[in-house]
Amino acid sequence: MSAPTTTYRECCKQAIRAALLADPRVFLMGEDVGRYGGCYAVSKGLLDEFGPERIRDTPLSESAFVGAGIGAAIAGMRPIVEIMTVNFSLLALDQILNNAATIPHMSGGQFAIPLVIRMATGGGRQLAAQHSHSLEGWYAHIPGLKILAPATLEDARYMLAPALLDPNPVLIFEHIMLYNLEGVLDPAVTSVDIEHAAIRRPGRDVTLVTYGGSLPETLAAAETLAREGIEAEVIDLRVLRPLDEATILESVRRTRRCVIVDEGWRSGSLSAEIGMRIAEQAFYELDAPLRRVCSAEVPMPYAGHLERAALPNRERIAAAVRTLLRPGS
Amino acid sequence: MSAKIRLDRQRLLALLREMIRIRRFEAKCVELYQAQKIRGFLHLYDGEEAVSVGVMAVLRPEDWVVATYREHGQALARGIPMRALMAEMLGKLEGCCRGRGGSMHIFDARTRFLGGNAIVGGGLPLAVGTALADKMQGRAALTCCFFGEGAVDEGEFHESLNLAELWKLPVLFVCENNLYSMGTPLEIAEAETDIAKKAGCYRMPSEAVDGMDVVAVEAAAARAAERIRSGEGPCFLECRTYRFRAHSMFDAQLYRSKEEVEAWRARDPIDRLARWMHDNGLLHTGEREAIEAEIDREIEDAVRFAEAGSLEPVEELERFVLMDEIPQERLVAGAAP
Secondary structure, three states: OOOOEEEHHHHHHHHHHHHHHHOOOEEEEEOOOOOOOOOOOOOOOHHHHHOOOOEEEOOOOHHHHHHHHHHHHHOOOEEEEEEOOHHHHHHHHHHHHHHHOOHHHHOOOOOOOOOEEEEEEOOOOOOOOOOOOOOHHHHOOOOOOEEEOOOOHHHHHHOHHHHHHOOOOEEEEEEOOOOOOEEEOOOOOOOOOOOOOEEEEOOOOEEEEEOOOHHHHHHHHHHHHHHOOOOEEEEEOOEEEOOOHHHHHHHHHHHOOEEEEEEEEOOOOHHHHHHHHHHHHHHHHOOOOOEEEEEOOOOOOOOHHHHHHHOOOHHHHHHHHHHHHOOOO | OOOOOOOOHHHHHHHHHHHHHHHHHHHHHHHHHHOOOOOOOOOOOOOOHHHHHHHHOOOOOOOEEEEEOOOHHHHHHHOOOHHHHHHHHOOOOOOOOOOOOOOOOOEEHHHOEEEEEOOOOOHHHHHHHHHHHHHHOOOOOOEEEEEEHHHHHOHHHHHHHHHHHHOOOOEEEEEEEOOEEOOEEHHHOOOOOOHHHHHHHOOOOEEEEEOOOHHHHHHHHHHHHHHHHOOOOOEEEEEEOOOOOOOOOOOOOOOOOHHHHHHHHOOOHHHHHHHHHHHOOOOOOOHHHHHHHHHHHHHHHHHHHHHOOOOOOHHHOOOOOOOOOOOHHHHOOOOOO
16 A cells, blocks of 8 residues: 655645644744635644644734744744745844844843744745745845755655754745645655755756755756756755755765756845855866856746746756756757 | 832832932943943933833843843843943943843843843834743743834834734833934824823723833832733833933934923932932931942942953854754743752
8 A cells, every 4th residue: 555645735734733742832823824724724724623822813913923933932932933925024024133033142142042934935826026036045144044945745744843943043935836746755754854955866967956946847857857868966955044065065076067046036146155155165176167047037927927937947947957068059 | 109009218219229220320331431441332221210110110030021222221120230231331251141232232031131122113022922922831920021112103013012912911011202213203203192092002001101200100010010910911101201311322412402301301210209208208318329329339340340351252253143052941030940
């Protein structure tokens, strides 16, 4: 009998459910997490099981409920705060940067903030320019935060537990195109770390560094390239801050080529950071220039054809790789 | 003066003493600032002492305090040792935040003092959170959140009052209305200048009190705290006060008249209490001077301690960016040993 299939959404839910069962200090709060069941239906059913104290619907007050999460974490709880989508998180950016990321250091190490903030990110569902951006790279700029981007069922299911055990504020970015991802949860995996990048596909010719919603497209591009005789190694960053440089550099030193795929805007992006770290530390081991595939530098348009043109996709990724391995093609 | 609190001589002397202590501590800070030993921003509480002293008198060790960047008064009244405070002002390792916070960011886990918050309004959501945690964990503590009337302009004020009342959280909101947010008078920032009334919009019991009268502040805070501790939800206290000195050390005070400042100085909370006590035979000749001399000795000791303090090694610069433990769980008052 084969294992039943599940979805990324269900894995996120089971992760929250397991956390609530494991620790009475854990509670979930955010907009529409209770009665509605979560904007992306992640928390559906949890209100009935855990009640309104622990599955706590909030008013549309991102700054107040994120700040309340920070205060509650300081005072002994283990909150999971859900922000409906990354664009809305900007309303709480003051709390995230000026308080969550800052208080431990500014207080001389007197207060830690064991808080988890989850939010949806990314484009692909024609939700237009105020619901579709990928701003996790901005958050990865901030010292004091840990930034996670689960891209697989196993990470969706198991990253939350170590995030809640971590004494630092951890932001988890769930890509909206991954919620419907279906598959079988590997029964051999019962926990994951939140420190290391993972090589999702080994290869000898080029390293593709990506994360989150771009992982499936990058893996698809690698399959296309394999049929052309190009073996691409695909690294899933998983953790956007602190970056696992060692895994990236080890791979790039082997393949001597690298393309970074990042759904964020190119200028000042996470891809720029990764590229620069490779340039700083592995420049002489490269056989080709570094390349990037990022989102077009536009507010995400509504129309489907324009949105598709704005986002990284397998064709653009494969094309970028070909320029490195077959100059002139 | 209210009848609800004890007004015996010792109690009044303690209030008077604490206000004088704050006033003189800050006068020393000005000297040290002029000598360039304290740098950065320095926001003085001069004139507003009755607010923190009156409110703090009703708090308990298990309560949380969230304050602003103008928090020397709260820090001292809450019981943070003056030595640790002065060392922090001088940027020394022996400071309560190892010199990382400075004047605007005083934190002290032992007294549950959660800043020192220099983003106006930014402390209110934190207060909602500590109160939420206390309520969810069944602890009979309250969170006292201080902020200026400038915070009323911020969305976080409204979001936080709403959330606190909606969830019936044990928060005592204390607005220190000193009439100016930096140089902007209340009436050109707010359509409704009656701040206590705004709290009423969130169905929160609220009261405006003469913030230059420490006994009135304490009485009002005691009433509010009693209600909060009974589990009925948050309360709001607007303390009408005035800062006698500039907003910070870089302020030429072009926005208010000398006559206005003088009129408020005539209501000085320290002189007022001392005069009232004297007139009622509760403060004897020479007693105030004796208190001042004793406090000056404490201040001199704190300055010596701070000046003799060490600098945090630069190798420690990145320490505590990421934490490897949750230190407040062993540091805060009432934490398990």
